[in-house]
Amino acid sequence: MLSHALESGVLVLTVEDDSGPRDEDLAALISDLIHVHAPTPAVVVLDRTVTGAVIEAVAEAHHRCRHLRTLMSVATPSAPARRALQGRATADGGGLVVHARADTAIATACATAA
Template identity: 65%
Template sequence: MVEHGLENGVLVLTLEDEPGPQLHNLAGLISDLVHVHAPTPAVIVLGAVVTDAMITAVVEAHHRSRQVNVLMSVATPSASVRRTLQAQGRGLVVHARIDTAINTADATPA
């Protein structure tokens, strides 16, 4: 499941540790939410448990968000997930802390 809301002018998308049946269309769901709120910057929040499929979905959603010029970043406490996202998500900004990700997205000019 994906929870979403606005915080300090930033769309915050929180992915549950087990997105369940939504996993097959997770990239599409994230992209749709980002597009609806464009040009609002978006932060995807990942928990401690992140699967390869979730990483793939986030990278795909990031690619799609670039097509509409929406700033997207990720916050996750997992150092290994951060490294993987940085390696796969060309230009994807990845943070260790949620507050840092939101503050940075809010302060970055559109």
């Protein structure tokens, strides 16, 4: 399930569990919301238990939105998920910021946008 809200001028997208849309649908939902709110910075918040399908969906959404030059960050307490996301972002040319905490990701995105 994907929810979204604006917090301090930052689009916060929360993936609450893996029972929602398939990974390609999740990638499309994330990228569509980022496109609609561009140039607002976006933070994707993931649970501690992140599946490979969710990681792939977030990486695909980042790839789809690179041309917008909008700051996109991910926050997850899962160290393996952070490493996987960083690896995918590096392979795609970088540009994805990965944080351990959502509050830090939102504050950083807010400060960067100002």
